[in-house]
Amino acid sequence: MAEGVLFDIAGEIIKKLGSRAFCEMGLWWGVRDELKKLEATVSSIHNMLLDAEEQQKQNRQVKGWLEKLQEIVYDADDLVDDFATxxxxxQVMTGNRLTKEVTLFFSSSNRLVYGFKMGHKIKAIREKLADIEADRQFRLEVRTGERGYTTMVRDQTVSSVPEVVIGREGDKKATVELLLASNSKGNVSVISIVGIGGLGKTTLAQFIFNDERIKNYFELKIWVCVSDPFDVKIIVRKILETATCKKSEDLELEALTSQLGNILNGKRYLLVLDDVWNEDCEKWDNLKKILLGGSSGSKILVTTRSKIVAQISSTEEPYLLEGLSPSKSWSLFLHVALRGQEPKDSKIKKIVEEIVKKCVGVPLAIKTIASLLCYKYSENEWxxxxxxxLSKVPQNENDILPTLKLSYDHLSSPLKHCFAYCALFPKGYKIDVKTLIHLWVAQGFIESSSSTDCADDIGLKYFMELWWRSFFQEVKRDKFGNIHFCKMHDLMHDLATSITGIGTTINPVGLSNTRKLRTFLLPHQRFFLETSREMSIHLNFKKLRAFGVSGFGIKTVPNYIKRLKHLRYLDVSENYEIRTLPNSITNLQNLQVLNVSFCNSLMELPKDIKKMINLRHLSWCSVSCPFQNFPVHER
Known part of the structure; x- marks a missing residue:
């Protein structure tokens, strides 16, 4: 996971073990001494983790040591959560005191049995931690205090957050003219915008897509984010869904092609295929044949980083997008960092010129560095x-990831976790911001200074800061002005992936170590996923914090979901055939979010739902509103 995650998890373990509640639990189950020993061991390791996490960048031996340590620290975290659960x-057991004691005596939670079992678990984890600590063959410094990161909030209101675009007026004019020109080769022609990542190809295409002349010229406009994989059936389905504004049926390619033909035939259309990576001529030709039904003047606009893609797809000369000119780069930097005002000090002005020069005309790099300086430094510290x-970052005009990583390095530890977690989503994924915040809370990434702080409010502040720093983009609001959806730039997704060391794991096919899995999501927007409609929670998924199968076509929620005692987030929305939820779901005392929206056949909630004392969000919006008489109250 992101750098610093072990430091924070260890810190949370120490905080919980040192609390009065845990002291009382330790006394009750007769394991107080073991818990105190565990606290001391974790504290000893915690004091050196900051130095270890810094050294791992240059020392493979330290990195290997941290990887071994990570698994045991997570085990310790799960153990602590077991106690709290x-x-x-x-706390929620029904009946009088005598009834409770009799029930507990004959259960696996018998005071003596549970204490004996947990005592052995605590000792085993403590000894593993001690062995790993003793096994290191390198010196680590003890660092105390804070990391030195600060979180700042700009004084602009939320509604004034701009999408900063400077210096692309000429590119827009030239590309619009290409799209409005008469076709020289058949009814449908293909134009490509090609350039390195971060130049603003997607932004330019959005400018063009919303231009008034384009709106008036084309009868139908369709935008599809392609990314990987390049699957013709998936792309056709996306085009259909965008054109009709409704979910497409799960049909064979021939049937989907027929439906698309009925929509495109006789119409002058503009189709934007954003972020294309496919370099297979045959796949492209197969897609293009399906799109030839438009009337004369129809255009397909492709954005890509690959010149090979541009070559095989284009019928016209590709449009090569270049970096911003020095003057435009200067203007963009000043707009983000200094509200458009030039520095009065000539020395600072020279420093800014050097900083801008090192961003090699790439707008994403300029905005990211400018927002970092705006947040973290006074002008005198630039x-x-x-x-x-910045001078130590390798300068490569074809790779700006090292420059973007600088901005990541200056995030606070919680923000690092929240950003890196987004590597789970596929490229081009439209992220529901409310859901994202719920997932952050479920994973324990939200830090609060007071028990009265609302985790969701803090999560929204995290999101806003990441957005301001250009880690998110294309933010959309609902009709009430609340932030609804967002996306990540492909390069930011690449950065998150490089930090976590994983690829897209939101699709769980082929997972090897399921016992440690904390997130299992099958997203509703899973055009890439072809699998059976049976829900199967693997029995090894016992450490899950978040589980989601929205729109997956399941008919029942298995009774054994009660075994997922660490679960904080459960989404079974848009599964139209679910009629009931098992009463065993009320055993999930840690559950914070339950989403059963648009489960239109669901007739009632479990009768013991009052036992779910941590439930903060119950989403049940439905066409038939089966729970309209259900009493919902704020906690």
Missing amino acids: EALRR GTFLENE
Whole structure:
């Protein structure tokens, strides 16, 4: 996971083990001494983790040591959560005190049995941690105090957040003229915008897509984000869904092609295929044959980083998008960092010129570095940043990831976790921001200074700061002005993936270590996923914090979901055939979010739902509103 995650998890373990509640639990189950020993061991490791996480960048031995440590730290975290969950379970048991004691005596939670079992688990984890600590063959410094990161909030209101675009007026004019020109080769012609990542190809295409002349010229406009994989059936389905504004049926390619033909035939259309990577001529030709039914003047606009893609797809000369000119780069930097005002100090002005030069005309790099400096440094400190950090970044005009990584390095630890977690989503995925915040909370990424702080409100602040720093883009609001959806730039997704060391794992096919899995999501927008419609929660998924099968076509929620005692987030929405939820779901005392929206056949909620004392969000919006008389109250 992201750098710093072990430090924070260890810190949370220490905080919980040192709390009064855990002290009382330790006394009750007769394991107080073991818990205190575990706390001491974790504290000893915690004090050196900051130095270890810094050293791992240059020392493979340290990196390997941290990888071994990570698994045991997560085990310790799960163990602590087990204790807290058992305490919650006892709290919600029904009946008088005598009934409760009799029930507990004959259960696996018998005071003596549970204490004996947990005592052995605590000791085993503590000894593993001690062995790993003793096994290191390198020196680690003890670091105390805070990391030195700060979180700042700009004074602009949320509604004034701009999408900063400077210097592309000429590119827009030239590309619009290409699209409005008469076709020289058949009814449908293909034009490509090609350039390195971060130049603003998608932004330019959006400018063009919303231009008034384009709106008036084309009868039908369709936007599809392609990314990987390039699957003709999936792309055709996406085109259909965008053109009709409704979910497409799961039909064979021939039937989908017929439906698309009925929509395109006789119409002058513009189709934008954003972020194309496919370099297979045959796949492209197969797609193009399906799209030839438009009337004369129809255009397909492709954005790509690959010149090979542009070559095999284009019928016209590709449009090569270049970096911003020095003057436009300067203007963009000033717009983000200094509200458009030039620095008065000539020394600072020279420093800015050097910083802008190192961003090699790439708008994403300019915006990211400018927002970092705006947040983290006063103008007088910009020279220090240039000399000590930016100058050490490898300068490669074809790879700006090292430059973007600088901005990531300056995030607070919680923000690092929240950003890196987004590597789970596929490229081009439209992220529901409310859901994303719920997932952050479920994973324990939200830090609060007070028990009265609302985790969702803090999560929204995290999102806003990441957005301001250009880690998110294309933010959309609902009709009430609330932030609804967002996307990540492909390069930011690449950065998140490089940080976590994983690919897209939201699709769980082929997972090898399911026992440790904390997130299992099958997204509703899974055009890439072809699998059976049976829900099967693997029995090894016992450590899950988040589980989602929205729109997956399941008919029942298995009774054994009760075994997922760490679960905080459960989404079974848009499964139209679910009629009931098992009452065993009320054993999930840690559950914070339950989403059963648009489960239109669901007639009632479990009778013991009051036992779910941590439930904060119950989403049940439905066409038939079966729970309209259900009493819902704020906690």
